[in-house]
Amino acid sequence: MLKNLINKTYRWAQKNSLWVLHYNTGGCNGCDIEILDLLTPRYDIERLGMIAKASPRHADVLLCTGPVTLQAKEGLWQIYAQMPSPKWVVAVGSCSTTGAVFYGSDTVLGGVDHILPVDLYIPGCPVRPEGIIEGLLQLRERITHGESD
C-alpha cells in the first residue's frame, strides 16, 4: 500500500520533470536545430518540466539524432552508461530511427537501436518541433503507465 503510493509519487515526479540530454551520433545537424527550437519561446518545453542539461549524470532522456557512425558508437554507449536510471532513449529523425539514406554504408551501423534500447521513435527529416513535443508527451504517458524503464 505505502510502497504503491511511493511508486506512484515517483512516477508522477519522473513524468513531470524529464531532463533532456541531446547527442548527435553523426547526423547533418537538421534535427539538432529542431531540438534547439524546443527551448525557444515559441515552443518552450520548460512548461512541460523539461530542461536541456549538459551533463549525462543529470539527464533522464537521451535524445539521439543522426545515424550511428562507427566513430560515435563508443561515445554513445558511454553516455548512456553514465546516465542514472530510470532513463529513456528517444530516437529523433529518420536517420536515428532506421539509418535512412545512410543505411548500408560501411561506416554507419544504422539506427540507434543497434546500440541502445530505444523507447520511442520519432521519424521525420527533419522532425518538426511539434513532432518532438508530441513524442515526448507520449513518453510521459508511457511513464505514467509504467511500461518502460
Added chain:
Amino acid sequence: MFRGLFYLLIFPGLAFQVVCGLIFEWIDRKLLARFQRRIGPPWYQPVADLIKLFSKEDLVPLGSYDLVEVLLPLISLSAVLTAGLYIPIARFTPFSFEGDLIVIQFLMSVPTLAYYLAGIASVGIYSILGGGRSLLQYFSYEVPLLITISGPAVMAGSWSVAEISRSQLTMGPFIIFQPLGFILAVVGLIGKLKRDPLDIPSASSEVVGGSLTEFSGAKLGFWYLVMNVQAVVGIFLLVNLYMGWSNLTFPFAAILVFLVEFLLMVLILSTTSAVFARLRIDQLAGLGWRILVPLALTQLGFVILMGV
C-alpha cells in the same frame, strides 16, 4: 525542549526554509520565463524535480571520494539552515544574539567552500575547473559584500540582525541612506548564489555543470536544495538589513510587509539574471577589486561620517 525542536524543524528552521526555497525557485523560473515571453514551469515543478532526483539511481564515478561527496551537500545544507535560524522572519527571532551577523556570514560561505571541495572530490575535469572558478569568484565578491554589509551594522550600532532590523523602525529603512550599499549587497548576493550574470562556476556552455557535473540522484537534489535555501536566506538577510519595516508592531502588518519585500527582492534577482549576460572570470575579478571594493569603502566611509 519541544519548543526548541519546533523552532529547529518547523518554523524558522527546516520545513519553513525548504518550502520557501521551493517557492522561490518557482517564482524565479516563472518570472524568467515571462521575461523571455515563455509560459514557464507549473507551480509544482520544483517539487517534482526534487522528488524525481531522490528517486534516481546514485552513481559514484570511479576514483571519486564517495563519503566526501555524500557529506558535502549535507554539511552545506545544515550550515545554510543554521544561518537561517538567526535571521528574523517578520518579527520572529528565537535565537537572535549580539554578533549573529558575522556568524551568518561565516555559515553562508560554507556552501561555496563545499562546492569547491565537491569539484575536487569528484575528479572530473569539468568539476575541477568549476571548483577553481567558484573559489576565484568567492575572492572577488566576498570582500565587497562583507564591507558593504557592515554598513547597516555601523549605522544601527549593533551586529545583531534583529537589532539592525528593529532600529530601522525609528531611523527609517537603510536603503534610503545607503542606496549604493544595497546595490553592492545585491551584486554580492548574486555572486554568492552563483546566479545568472555571475554563474561563472556553473556555466553550462563552458564547464558543463561546474562542480556538480558528476553528481546524480539524491546528492544532486540536495545540492539544488542548498542553492534554493541559500537564496532564500540571503534574501531574508538583505530584507532585514536594508528594507526595514518588517518589524512593525502589528504581527499581520509585519508579515505582509515582509512578504512584499521578499517578493521585491526575488523580482530584483530575476530581472538581473534576465537582463545581463554572463561575465568572464577576469571581468568579474576586475569588477570586484577595481570597482566594488572602492565603492563599498566609500559607502562605509559615508556611513561612519554620518554617524559622527
